[in-house]
Amino acid sequence: TQRLTGKTALITAAGQGIGRAIAEMFAKQGASVIATDINERALAELKGCSTRRLDVRNLADIAAVTKDVGAVDVLVNCAGIVANGSILDSTEEDWATSFDINVTSMFRLIRATLPGMLERGGGSVINISSVASSIKGVPNRCIYGATKAAIIGLTKSVAADFISRGIRCNAICPGTVATPSLDARLRATGDYAAAKAAFIQRQPMGRLGEACEVAALAVYLASDESAFTTGQCHIIDGGWTN
Numbered sequence: 001t002q003r004l005t006g007k008t009a010l011i012t013a014a015g016q017g018i019g020r021a022i023a024e025m026f027a028k029q030g031a032s033v034i035a036t037d038i039n040e041r042a043l044a045e046l047k048g049c050s051t052r053r054l055d056v057r058n059l060a061d062i063a064a065v066t067k068d069v070g071a072v073d074v075l076v077n078c079a080g081i082v083a084n085g086s087i088l089d090s091t092e093e094d095w096a097t098s099f100d101i102n103v104t105s106m107f108r109l110i111r112a113t114l115p116g117m118l119e120r121g122g123g124s125v126i127n128i129s130s131v132a133s134s135i136k137g138v139p140n141r142c143i144y145g146a147t148k149a150a151i152i153g154l155t156k157s158v159a160a161d162f163i164s165r166g167i168r169c170n171a172i173c174p175g176t177v178a179t180p181s182l183d184a185r186l187r188a189t190g191d192y193a194a195a196k197a198a199f200i201q202r203q204p205m206g207r208l209g210e211a212c213e214v215a216a217l218a219v220y221l222a223s224d225e226s227a228f229t230t231g232q233c234h235i236i237d238g239g240w241t242n
């Protein structure tokens with residue numbers, strides 16, 4: 001049986017990586033999926049989803065898509081970028097850009113979709129954070145960790161404010177997951193093999209996570225199976241923070 005039959009889900013950054021895996025698994029589970037990204041070519045490869053260009057930095061894009069789509073049952077906020085470095089490597093501009101894409105995007109999308117969920121009497125918001133947040137200090141992830149911690153605060157606040165009105169809001173906190181952007185970061189080090197080995201070295205399971213493993217958790221949080229959980233950080237990190 002399909003676990004998301006009858007649900008409509010809006011997903012940001014669904015072009016590749018974790019967002020794409022979530023879009024595909026939601027569609028397989030019977031959801032009506034609106035997959036969005038700035039990369040329309042990547043969206044075109046998605047099967048079983050309707051697709052829309054949506055830049056999470058652009059309020060007009062968000063207003064247009066949410067108006068066209070109408071009320072949704074599930075919102076997955078997946079858009080996020082990684083800024084490398086310690087605080088001394090970081091500029092005000094890097095800080096502002098990362099907060100805009102990683103955090104303010106979620107503020108905007110929740111504000112845009114929550115009224116429709118409330119009208120329907122319920123909804124599930126899933127925000128993709130990271131263990132590199134308030135959960136764990138990770139070297140050279142200063143701005144990134146600050147944004148991902150902010151997402152946890154936002155998640156808990158939304159959960160608390162709307163708990164009596166059928167809205168659940170949870171954060172997924174992945175460890176290191178094999179995705180195109182991780183691959184690009186490994187290549188950018190100049191020594192792909194060594195960088196990959198170092199990432200795997202810090203994994204107690206001896207491997208990176210797969211995007212579909214995160215997507216399986218998102219299916220659970222989107223479905224009514226998870227009706228009793230809200231305001232939580234769901235860690236999926238191969239035991240990294242254990």
Ligand code: NAD
Nearest residue numbers: 013015016017018038055056079080130174176177179181
């Ligand atoms: P990715 O970085 O490979 O892909 C990101 C996608 O976001 C791309 O398709 C890109 O086009 C899109 N995007 C970028 N800017 C956008 C914008 N302004 N508006 C809309 N879309 C935009 O994906 P990933 O590595 O799977 O990461 C997805 C999320 O998961 C991010 O929030 C990331 O921080 C989080 N995360 C990833 C890992 C990991 O190891 N990969 C670990 C923890 C958390």
